Amino acid sequence: MRNAFLSIAALLTLCSPALAATEGAARVFADASAALAADAGWSMRIERRSSGPGAASAIDLDAEVVLVRVPDDAMLGAHLDIRGSYTLATSPAPDPLLLRYDGERVLSVRERGGVVVVGDPANMGLALLGVGYDAPLFDAIIDPAMLEAAAERASLLADRTVDGALCDVVFVSATEDDPGATWYFDAESHLPRRVDVMSGEGPDALATTTIVRTMRPGASLPATDDLGGWVQKSFDPARIPAIGDEAPEISIRTPDGRSIAVSDHRGKVVVVKFWATWCGACVAGLPAMGDLERRFAGNERVAFMGVNCWDKGDIGQTLRRARCEMDSGVAADEQIDAFGVTALPMVFVIDPGGRIAYVQLGFRPDAEASISAVVESLTDDAD
Numbered sequence: 001m002r003n004a005f006l007s008i009a010a011l012l013t014l015c016s017p018a019l020a021a022t023e024g025a026a027r028v029f030a031d032a033s034a035a036l037a038a039d040a041g042w043s044m045r046i047e048r049r050s051s052g053p054g055a056a057s058a059i060d061l062d063a064e065v066v067l068v069r070v071p072d073d074a075m076l077g078a079h080l081d082i083r084g085s086y087t088l089a090t091s092p093a094p095d096p097l098l099l100r101y102d103g104e105r106v107l108s109v110r111e112r113g114g115v116v117v118v119g120d121p122a123n124m125g126l127a128l129l130g131v132g133y134d135a136p137l138f139d140a141i142i143d144p145a146m147l148e149a150a151a152e153r154a155s156l157l158a159d160r161t162v163d164g165a166l167c168d169v170v171f172v173s174a175t176e177d178d179p180g181a182t183w184y185f186d187a188e189s190h191l192p193r194r195v196d197v198m199s200g201e202g203p204d205a206l207a208t209t210t211i212v213r214t215m216r217p218g219a220s221l222p223a224t225d226d227l228g229g230w231v232q233k234s235f236d237p238a239r240i241p242a243i244g245d246e247a248p249e250i251s252i253r254t255p256d257g258r259s260i261a262v263s264d265h266r267g268k269v270v271v272v273k274f275w276a277t278w279c280g281a282c283v284a285g286l287p288a289m290g291d292l293e294r295r296f297a298g299n300e301r302v303a304f305m306g307v308n309c310w311d312k313g314d315i316g317q318t319l320r321r322a323r324c325e326m327d328s329g330v331a332a333d334e335q336i337d338a339f340g341v342t343a344l345p346m347v348f349v350i351d352p353g354g355r356i357a358y359v360q361l362g363f364r365p366d367a368e369a370s371i372s373a374v375v376e377s378l379t380d381d382a383d
Helices: 002-037 053-057 125-129 137-142 145-149 280-284 286-295 315-321 333-338 367-382
Strands: 041-051 059-069 078-088 095-101 106-110 115-119 154-162 165-172 181-186 192-199 206-217 231-235 251-253 259-261 269-275 302-308 327-330 346-350 356-361
Touching: 002 137, 002 145, 002 154, 002 165, 002 181, 041 053, 053 206, 059 137, 059 280, 078 137, 078 280, 137 145, 137 192, 154 181, 165 192, 251 302, 251 327, 269 286, 269 367, 280 286, 286 302, 286 367, 302 315, 315 327, 346 367, 356 367
Parallel strands: 115 231, 269 302, 302 327
Antiparallel strands: 041 059, 041 206, 059 078, 078 095, 095 106, 106 115, 154 165, 165 181, 181 192, 192 206, 251 259, 269 346, 346 356
């Protein structure tokens, strides 16, 4: 009996540190949740940096952010204004950026392209925020209770400093739907100062660190800058050809002066990527497109074609930096419009009979695998 009591005592001794760590994490999360819930509007200056094998397609960010929580907003639960710059591994320098959602429309402004994409939130316009949206930081500000909900899989780590401020550090373990994160909360204000996220495995492994340099309450959405003189495009998915529809004709003029049309590849499976050098998400997807090209290299029944939209940048240099060799060039606006393209990037796969077999809207980390499966299926059917 004495041995049994000793075993129970030993087990309790082992469990106590883990229990204390969980309880400590719950306390930190409760304080942070209360601090964020105390005000609806927050202004922040954030820096996001990426590392690891997957960083080649990641987007780094330096931005001033205003996020105003709006519980009645059914789309996002907040209104958002992001102004700053973004950088990709394939970019020679940072590019200016303005992203905005005010409850009625989404604006995605890319200064290098001279384009404003205007999106209706009800028609997937929120996808335009993807370059600048920083989860889980923004998610926690929109719904502070999510922090307390994550406490059951959290543990308190040793204190650290961020920008000279002592921080409570909490690690949240991953689930099937959530990669988990390590949070750093200011020990005095209880506001987030840093978030580290690990995602992916092997060649897709990615470590992302977001540092909150400043964070102040009482913010309201700033006025929209004068957008006169910009090229404005409306995002309306209803205009996008459906799977099974006959693909519209489109032809491009490459930087070296060649003219190439989709109809030149009749009888082949054609992968058509609509993109722009000024579009961060587009450029982020180019290395994967290059990998896809190399996978089907030598297969004469598969062709790749890039269509640059409203683009004045160096197409050839951007492709070379991403190790992507597809033929790419500018096309006429009316032909771009025939594909319903106003949000970038977009990818279409056209079957040998000239019909749409696959449509991808926006940047997707798993795009290479998805497109490859479609292409392989179509070439197998042709055998």
